[in-house]
Amino acid sequence: MSTIQSLNGSKLSSAAPKPLENARISAMPHKSTSPLRWGIASTGGIAEQMTRTIHAMPGAEVVAVGSRSQKTADRFASKFNVPRAHPSHTDLCNDPNVDIIYVASPHSEHHDMTVIALNAGKHVVCEKAFALNTGEATEMIDAARRNNRFLMEAMWTWFIPAVVDIRRRIIAGEIGKIVSIDADFCLNISDPNGRHRQADLAGGAMLDLGIYPLTFPCFVLGEHPDEVKAIGRLTDGGVDATVAGVATFPSGAISTFQTSLDAVSGHGARIVGTMGRIDVDPPFWFTSSFTVHSHGANPRHITMPNEGLAHEAAHAMERIRNGHIQSNVVTWDATLQTMQLLDAVRKQVGVVYPSER
Amino acid sequence: MSTIQSLNGSKLSSAAPKPLENARISAMPHKSTSPLRWGIASTGGIAEQMTRTIHAMPGAEVVAVGSRSQKTADRFASKFNVPRAHPSHTDLCNDPNVDIIYVASPHSEHHDMTVIALNAGKHVVCEKAFALNTGEATEMIDAARRNNRFLMEAMWTWFIPAVVDIRRRIIAGEIGKIVSIDADFCLNISDPNGRHRQADLAGGAMLDLGIYPLTFPCFVLGEHPDEVKAIGRLTDGGVDATVAGVATFPSGAISTFQTSLDAVSGHGARIVGTMGRIDVDPPFWFTSSFTVHSHGANPRHITMPNEGLAHEAAHAMERIRNGHIQSNVVTWDATLQTMQLLDAVRKQVGVVYPSER
Incomplete structure (x- = not known):
């Protein structure tokens, strides 16, 4: 690779x-x-x-x-x-x-x-x-x-019925060709002694929270990005407090993502296609419902069972x-591709864990 | 500059x-x-x-x-x-x-x-x-x-009462320190002969639509980004069909934006702070209403008059x-800074207009 x-x-x-x-x-x-x-x-x-x-x-x-x-x-x-x-x-x-x-x-x-x-x-x-x-x-x-x-x-997330169903609808072309996807996962995790803010415990927003909005498009598109650009703010302790980024996919879709330890965001996701849009209700990473907006049709709100883990x-x-x-x-290749993405984001943002030095 | x-x-x-x-x-x-x-x-x-x-x-x-x-x-x-x-x-x-x-x-x-x-x-x-x-x-x-x-x-947009009021609330610290802002403006403009898809008329999504989600954070924060990263897809005619990007601001805020000529997005904006969140109702660039989510308080939906231009x-x-x-x-400096941002985005995405060659 x-x-x-x-x-x-x-x-x-x-x-x-x-x-x-x-x-x-x-x-x-x-x-x-x-x-x-x-x-x-x-x-x-x-x-x-x-x-x-x-x-x-x-x-x-x-x-x-x-x-x-x-x-x-x-x-x-x-x-x-x-x-x-x-x-x-x-x-x-x-x-x-x-x-x-x-x-x-x-x-x-x-x-x-x-x-x-x-x-x-x-x-x-x-x-x-x-x-x-x-x-x-x-x-x-x-x-x-x-x-x-x-x-x-x-x-x-990749096994949650609503998420699986969203992927099915996208593959079936229900909202046309996918143009853009965005998702966010920001929480207020302020404890300076908690694992999220410890570099030696591999803390930071990206690995813990950002992985969801980063990989959600990969799952629903069934694709791995061909390019990613990210920008971020580090804590004094050297882990990422806030990261935002963009990625492109081979099919032409573009995604944006946001993650932070400093604030609570909306936790939804949105998938925009040439023929409509899917708004994923929060929290998108284990959602139970979503709305399909197809051009020329009334929006359909769909609820599905969710038994978590x-x-x-x-x-x-x-x-x-x-x-x-x-x-x-979640194949080994998918996991390796996710890690490769996280590595690329961390490199651009400047997060290096002590054990990597 | x-x-x-x-x-x-x-x-x-x-x-x-x-x-x-x-x-x-x-x-x-x-x-x-x-x-x-x-x-x-x-x-x-x-x-x-x-x-x-x-x-x-x-x-x-x-x-x-x-x-x-x-x-x-x-x-x-x-x-x-x-x-x-x-x-x-x-x-x-x-x-x-x-x-x-x-x-x-x-x-x-x-x-x-x-x-x-x-x-x-x-x-x-x-x-x-x-x-x-x-x-x-x-x-x-x-x-x-x-x-x-x-x-x-x-x-x-910078004169729309609801937008002016959102800026006032942010400056007053109503949702704390701003962590992230995102906004999108994607429309389906498919006519190959329309000005939006003509390179010699300076078409493309960014200059016409993307300028709104790109500069909305500048206005509400009262700041100019210190860095921007963008990614995009061009049409066969060499203008930008879809662009997404991220920017950082001196205060620490991070923004993401999406724009496209290929699809219709949600057209809302969201401003996330350490003490709450403002969801701006679509279309954010001439919105008449927004919701303030302050931590520990019920969400407040605020409507304001809007006489457009x-x-x-x-x-x-x-x-x-x-x-x-x-x-x-909209000072001359603000306009020059917007143009500088658009230039930076276009350079990264690879859009050059015929008269610039």
Whole structure:
């Protein structure tokens, strides 16, 4: 995957996506009748949300949690009724009862935790942003391939029914040829000690929030940008407080995105085509509704069910049960392309994490 | 005014705006009791709109129209009850009954028509985009200064009461420090023979439509961007079909904008601050209403009267009656800064007009 820097922005690899990796797991341990046993790596808010989600799903159970201390692990296990609590990530990964690890730590830990889990023979679903950079992401994918285990970036947006339906409508040409897409995700996250503002935890708006408005067009268009230009403001600590950017797509569409840790934006998205427009109700990244404005027709407001993280978790389990080691929705190529985009944006904005120096 | 090109975008002049030009007209011909006599240069849609507007205003009258043929001028004069019809721009400018010329021709004609009118001793209100480029704009302003006549870019948005009120609220800190602004203006203008798609008439989305979302943040923030990055798609004829971009402002705000000739966008604008948000109802460039979302308070929807072009026309006449040769709202510096921005965007997107080659 080559990256060509142009004067005005980052020209991105225009190579066609590689065919899907269809390798099957040699010794498939999960018969369709036995529940898939999840281990939760980390105990933050998203870990809590996924644990609750899996508890409520058929064919799945949370059997263990891992933290950096026994005390934190115990507290989480007790609160969410998880049978086993491990005082380290290695212990979690060595638990023979665990089939799949959900990595929910800060971005800075994703690479190491994922590689440890894969080397221990576990499948992995790893939160976005998948890694600090494309180099780390490539190593993680290599580890999955080497260990013949399933690995997927937890890009839940791509499994939300309304988002999937929006993509379907675009591909069907319901609003004509897509001309522009814009989306924003700005939150007020002011705590100077929180992970979002820590460079050594790979903080900043882009990796945590901006990844959504940046990649939303990629998903709904089914394309990877050929060029991106971004502009940003850094915190005193050297992470990106606010970033805005533009990207072009091979089909001719142009996108704009905004993200910030300093303010709350509208959280909607808009897709403009030659024959109409789709306004995506906030929050666009897990929306339940949208409005289709087709030229010459009354606007149609469409509502669809939304079970949050359950859609991506169900997809991951279905892929594993069918012997695949990657998703056919969030493919490894899609994840690498997302990382490449994030790398390009960070380079233009001037964010370098301590471990990259 | 210097322009420094950076690797990633166009770094723009950061010089503070010059003090307003307060020179007074030596022989002020318009006592407050006598109507100001307008001559309309060109007979297109915006010329019709301005003629209707001035007819309805106190202290003003349309006394003449100029076109490239007697026939077209006669037709316009008859339709809008204008006393005199001239078969050339020079004839219109030489009409001793005309005090002020409204230049409403395609962009490619603005420079020459404005300079001819100023040299003939007329005041001028010239439609946006003011000129093809900064060089032309500078010459036009020099002509106004040399002839001691009023000259203003017809940036009507900056006089619309709701827009003025939005600016007031921002300056008063009603939504805190501004973090981001976005706006879009995309229309479906498909006629290949219309002026919008003609390079020799200085067509393209940016100069005609994009100037609004590009400069809206400048007006409401009272600032000029320090950097802009843009991306675009050209038509086969070499004008910009679609452009999107980002800009940073000295105060820290970031803006995004979209414009296109290929599709109809939402036409709203959104201003996000640390303490709230203002959603500007479409069309943002002559909006009559907006919603203020302040943190911890119920959203307030505010409606204000809107008399379209009358606000800018009244301002121009008031400045002339008071002996000024430029506006203190759309200053010559503001116009030059807008042109500099448009030049930077066009350079990045690759649009060069035939007369610039």
